[in-house]
Amino acid sequence: MTSSMQTRFGRPELYTSYSQDMALLNTTGKKVFVGVTLVFALAMTFSVDDDVLQLLATGCALAIGAIGLNIVTGYAGQVSLGHAFFVAIGAYTAAVLSGDPDGRVLGFAITEVPIWLLAAGALSALAGALVAPLAVRLRGLYLAIVTLGLVFIGQYVFREWTEMAGPPDIGRPAPVATLFGTRIDVDGPSLTRVQQLYLLMLVLLVIFALLARNLARSRTGRGLAAIRDRDIAAAVIGVNLTRYKVIAFAVSSFYAGVAGALLYVIPQTFTAGNFNLLMSVQFIAMILIGGVATISGSIMGALFITLLPRIAAQLPAVLPFISTSATGGITVVQVEAILYGLLIIGFLLFEPKGLFGIWIRVRNYWKAWPFSY
Amino acid sequence: MTELVQCLMRGLGDGSVYALLAFGFVIIYKSMGVISFAQPALMLAGAVLVTYLVTTVNFYLAVVLAAAAVALLAMGVERTVLRPMIGKPVFVISIITLGVDIVIRVVVNAYIGLDVRPVGAPWGLSTTHLLGIEVQQRHLIMFLTTMVLVAILFAFFRYSRMGLAMRAVAFDQEVALAQGVSVGLVFMLSWAIAGALATIAGVFVSTGAGVDQQLWIIALKALPVIILGGLDSLGGAVIAGLVIGVVESLVATYGADIAPWLGGEFALVTPYLVMMAVLLVRPYGLFGTREVIRI
Numbered sequence: 175m176t177s178s179m180q181t182r183f184g185r186p187e188l189y190t191s192y193s194q195d196m197a198l199l200n201t202t203g204k205k206v207f208v209g210v211t212l213v214f215a216l217a218m219t220f221s222v223d224d225d226v227l228q229l230l231a232t233g234c235a236l237a238i239g240a241i242g243l244n245i246v247t248g249y250a251g252q253v254s255l256g257h258a259f260f261v262a263i264g265a266y267t268a269a270v271l272s273g274d275p276d277g278r279v280l281g282f283a284i285t286e287v288p289i290w291l292l293a294a295g296a297l298s299a300l301a302g303a304l305v306a307p308l309a310v311r312l313r314g315l316y317l318a319i320v321t322l323g324l325v326f327i328g329q330y331v332f333r334e335w336t337e338m339a340g341p342p343d344i345g346r347p348a349p350v351a352t353l354f355g356t357r358i359d360v361d362g363p364s365l366t367r368v369q370q371l372y373l374l375m376l377v378l379l380v381i382f383a384l385l386a387r388n389l390a391r392s393r394t395g396r397g398l399a400a401i402r403d404r405d406i407a408a409a410v411i412g413v414n415l416t417r418y419k420v421i422a423f424a425v426s427s428f429y430a431g432v433a434g435a436l437l438y439v440i441p442q443t444f445t446a447g448n449f450n451l452l453m454s455v456q457f458i459a460m461i462l463i464g465g466v467a468t469i470s471g472s473i474m475g476a477l478f479i480t481l482l483p484r485i486a487a488q489l490p491a492v493l494p495f496i497s498t499s500a501t502g503g504i505t506v507v508q509v510e511a512i513l514y515g516l517l518i519i520g521f522l523l524f525e526p527k528g529l530f531g532i533w534i535r536v537r538n539y540w541k542a543w544p545f546s547y
Numbered sequence: 548m549t550e551l552v553q554c555l556m557r558g559l560g561d562g563s564v565y566a567l568l569a570f571g572f573v574i575i576y577k578s579m580g581v582i583s584f585a586q587p588a589l590m591l592a593g594a595v596l597v598t599y600l601v602t603t604v605n606f607y608l609a610v611v612l613a614a615a616a617v618a619l620l621a622m623g624v625e626r627t628v629l630r631p632m633i634g635k636p637v638f639v640i641s642i643i644t645l646g647v648d649i650v651i652r653v654v655v656n657a658y659i660g661l662d663v664r665p666v667g668a669p670w671g672l673s674t675t676h677l678l679g680i681e682v683q684q685r686h687l688i689m690f691l692t693t694m695v696l697v698a699i700l701f702a703f704f705r706y707s708r709m710g711l712a713m714r715a716v717a718f719d720q721e722v723a724l725a726q727g728v729s730v731g732l733v734f735m736l737s738w739a740i741a742g743a744l745a746t747i748a749g750v751f752v753s754t755g756a757g758v759d760q761q762l763w764i765i766a767l768k769a770l771p772v773i774i775l776g777g778l779d780s781l782g783g784a785v786i787a788g789l790v791i792g793v794v795e796s797l798v799a800t801y802g803a804d805i806a807p808w809l810g811g812e813f814a815l816v817t818p819y820l821v822m823m824a825v826l827l828v829r830p831y832g833l834f835g836t837r838e839v840i841r842i
Contacts, residue, residue, distance in 0.1 A: 308827075318582070320774065322770060323771060330812070330816045508653050511650075515653070519646040522646075
């Protein structure tokens with residue numbers, strides 16, 4: 175009793191047990207900050223326009239995917255350029271399960287969100303577990319290129335399989351979302367469809383972020399980190415490499431599948447061309463810009479990359495030499511693409527820990543203020 | 548028989564493009580241990596530069612000038628963006644090259660516009676007779692040029708002082724440094740060679756259809772090639788490049804007759820399938836060195 179009083183009031187960061195140190199929100203600062211962020215995120219539902227909210231919702235869905243990539247690449251150190259392939263499997267599973275049975279493309283009319291979401295995750299996870307044995311045999315850049323191959327093969331399959339994926343240039347309708355019998359992807363009595371879907375994706379992001387955070391601080395998470403840091407040494411101290419790599423790929427692909435299932439609910443349609451190399455690179459950029467092997471970093475990175483086009487669109491007002499028209503001069507699209515590349519280079523050169531690292535530096539500065547130097 | 552020979556010749560022609568690109572990848576990999584994802588952008592930059600130069604100077608001079616310019620560009624990229632990253636994890640450096648690729652490609656795309664720019668190769672699509680069978684001149688020229696370039700480079704690595712330095716760096720950077728080899732210079736030179744080879748590959752690719760914004764995708768086919776040949780094997784890159792080219796051409800020609808259910812463009816994914824199949828048996832490619840790891 176005394177000791178807990180002491181830790182609460184006297185010495186806030188004195189930990190007297192391991193479990194205290196490993197707790198999810200182990201400092202008051204974290205508790206306050208997470209609380210404020212959540213309230214802020216909820217308040218966004220009612221305070222911003224639907225087009226910005228749509229971006230934020232997409233950001234939440236992408237953040238789930240980014241957390242997935244961070245599990246396999248950040249925590250377990252297995253470089254995967256094939257994330258778009260697993261996202262595609264999730265997207266198509268969800269779309270096929272919830273699709274219109276009488277439509278142009280395959281559909282089974284199972285529209286409940288939890289069912290198609292879990293199915294999308296599960297099928298992606300299965301694909302991930304099937305790919306994992308490759309990761310057991312291959313190392314480093316060999317693995318990166320092989321997973322890149324998955325993206326090309328997947329794209330080809332989805333382009334050719336038109337009964338399922340629709341014509342390559344038109345695509346197929348996205349998943350239909352019902353929650354407990356009510357359609358949530360149409361305007362409801364009190365909320366617009368974008369608001370409803372934003373709330374859904376926000377809640378799912380919180381759930382999946384929490385799950386990933388818990389995985390990372392469990393026995394499995396420590397095993398994955400050991401593989402990343404030195405796989406032979408990990409094997410020597412008893413980490414089963416095959417098993418843990420399969421777990422890493424399966425969990426990561428589960429997240430990717432869930433992200434894929436959610437990603438196109440708002441735009442309502444998607445094509446095989448969406449799941450290209452660029453998508454994989456975007457996910458890599460998210461975790462590198464956000465912060466490798468951090469959950470909050472994945473979320474920050476995903477939101478940052480999603481909002482980047484919006485930020486780039488504001489630039490012509492500030493920098494007059496950027497033209498808003500599609501031809502002549504430097505266009506917004508070009509600026510966006512260049513920013514993208516420069517951000518990847520810049521972050522890796524100057525802040526390898528990403529946005530998370532910047533946040534840590536800012537935090538440490540104020541922690542010791544006014545004696546920070 | 549005629550169809551088969553034409554198909555093989557086309558395969559060798561395309562394959563030599565892959566071989567040139569893969570050669571560049573492997574040279575960079577051997578010196579720095581990094582896969583440079585900037586190669587597609589360098590290839591595109593080289594091809595576009597040729598389309599501009601060819602309006603004022605002779606085609607061959609244009610290719611040489613463009614290769615030199617792209618080599619300079621590649622050296623600049625290495626010096627400014629990659630040199631500060633020495634000692635960082637190779638994956639991180641590879642991702643930086645991905646960023647470089649995006650930046651260069653956006654700038655180059657602005658010079659392509661929406662049209663297809665002709666590269667102005669004198670041989671174009673004209674054909675010639677080889678053992679009584681009509682083949683496209685360009686495939687023959689691509690194959691022969693590649694073989695000559697590869698032979699020159701092998702001789703350079705084998706006999707020149709700088710080539711020896713490059714081999715030393717590939718073997719062990721620190722030991723090479725201790726022997727007085729300028730490792731930085733080797734890095735720059737390997738990027739320069741890769742850039743020049745990428746330019747020539749870019750010109751070869753665009754002799755048929757010209758340069759458009761999608762050209763860079765072809766350079767990605769060099770990735771399965773380097774994995775198939777083994778990341779650190781120069782000979783492997785050439786052989787795997789030709790193999791992938793021929794297999795792709797065979798599948799494109801005969802695939803539709805043998806297995807129509809695979810779809811019309813199955814040849815596009817064969818490089819990746821061949822790569823995966825080989826890797827299941829040989830995890831370090833056909834000629835790659837097995838990595839020895841200690842705790």
